[in-house]
Amino acid sequence: MATKGAQAATVADLVRARWGDHRPGLHFEDQVLSHHQVAAGAAARAALLADLLPPGAEPHIGVLLDNTPEYPLWLSAAALAGAAVAGINPTRRGAELARDIRHTECGILITERAHLPLLDDLDLPGVRLLVTDTEAYDRLLAGYEGAKPGEATVAEVDPARRMLLYFTSGSTGAPKAAICSQGRLAAAGQSLVRQFEVSPDDVHYICMPMFHGNAVIADWAPALAAGASVALRRRFSASGFLDDVRAYGATYFTYVGRAVQYLLATPERPDDRDNPLRMGFGTEAGAVDAARFAERFGVRLVEGYGSSEGGAAIQRTPDTPAGAIGLAQPTDDLAVVDASTGTERPAARFDAAGRLLNGDEAIGELVNRGRNPFEGYWRNPEANAARVHGGWYWTGDLFFRDADGFLYFAGRTDDRLRVDSENLAAAMIESILARYEAAAAVAVYAVPDPVAGDQVMATLAVPDPDDFDPAHFMQFLAEQGDLGPKMLPRFVRVVRRMPVTATNKVHRVALRREGFRCADPVWWRVGEVYRPLDAGDVEGLVGEYRAQGREELLGR
Secondary structure (H helix, E strand, C coil): CCCCCCCCCCHHHHHHCCCCCCCEEEEECCEEEEHHHHHHHHHHHHHHHHHHCCCCCCCEEEEECCCCCHHHHHHHHHHHHCCEEEECCCCCCHHHHHHHHHHCCCCEEEECHHHHHHHCCCCCCCCEEEECCCHHHHHHHHCCCCCCCCCCCCCCCCCCCEEEEEECCCCCCCCCEEEEEHHHHHHHHHHHHHHHCCCCCCEEEECCCCCCHHHHHHHHHHHHHHCCEEEECCCCCHHHHHHHHHHHCCCEEEECCCHHHHHHCCCCCCCCCCCCCCEEEECCCCHHHHHHHHHHHCCEEEECEECCCCCCEEECCCCCCCCCCEEECCCCCEEEECCCCCCECCCCCECCCCCECCHHHHCEEEEECCCCCCCCECCCHHHHHHHEECCEEEEEEEEEECCCCCEEEEEEHHHEEEECCEEEEHHHHHHHHCCCCCCCEEEEEEEECCCCCEEEEEEEECCCHHHCCHHHHHHHHHHCCCCCHHHCCCEEEEECCCCECCCCCECHHHHHHHCCCCCCCEEEEECCEEEECCHHHHHHHHHHHHHCCCHHHCCC
């Protein structure tokens, strides 16, 4: 076992440190592997990879799997061999899926029988397919039993060696494959061990998809670094979460997107607080839902911020104000700037109720003006240039900063709204509407105004859309002292379940595209009341856009 305090330079070092460790290391359903068995399995797969990788090919393997043991085994194998894993999103289809595999130049694709239909008729020249849950795969792997870590490599293993090629969400175009090296991943895991005091006795529950950076960087890597065990859930299940946590003795988990809201939407039980969890770490839960989660389950949620590409990070401190994410890391020079001029934005000012008074001048894009670990996108110089220019790393996220330097998230740059000549941030309105207890989830986004700028639209997820009470909702809005008059939603869409991406993030692109012309019930604000938007209303509204020459903006 590695000496406490020693800094491993690579992920391969962390994998090798588990050789000879016979404590439980991986739990999946009824299966338990020791740390040593995981390291031995990784060594066997590294040897197999060395034999199968075509000569001259990039040392890249695609992994198209649910969260099964094969996923961390192949991550560990890639680390030992000096290869990189491209996490392939199983919700992609057809030409888009083929593009992801070809773009990352995967000579080998690891998958399972359940995902084979996704590959039918795809053009994947030169890609060797390994199907993990088959007898043929077991026979192939059996020939490499007895391999030891470090015996088989396909490239030099050092901190700069590519380890991950993980795709960004791709909400505004083809997904970009962000590069993460062995050194950066190892450092990230060890940093989280120190920050959260992860010990070998912890059990990390991995229920977020492992093709996404959150599960690997924030859950698997710190467990590996600390010698903690991991427990895998094939796919996230809100109803199965607490049973899994108890069965595995899980103490730590990560979340993204709307996962916390789904957990809060499950029926309450008198023993909800009877669980071994000590914390959850993630993004986008929001202060309201984090407080509800702590009250119900007795578990602290720590909201963090780190761009997927590693270019900027914010750490929460004990004195972080409500609503803030935290302070810049000491190694970063973070600033909130005007995206067009690069001028730093003024500090935020608040009234007694905590309402932001100068959002129009305080909100800007978060940049890192110092050195940062961004390692680029694979084969995408245009995206690299857009992310780093003028010597700064541009996050693409909106923030504002108070007089003490605490940073507050205000949404993505494409989530900005301009209502009656005032700039608003969707995330701020969303955090207020999240207090509406009748809604399990809330999303706020812009729809075009017929004349100029935007109008505010909100989608509420409620158990039964027929039970939505517009008068009650309007009363709720009137009671929110920090909700400015221009923040009031013009349109309210009511759904049974919030549309999300494969990583449980709200599918804002789909919501914006459908706007108020959707199959779900929509209410629109006329004066001081909300009333149903019917077909005649939609026709009249479209006519207003047409008259102003802005009809083409609908559906974008």
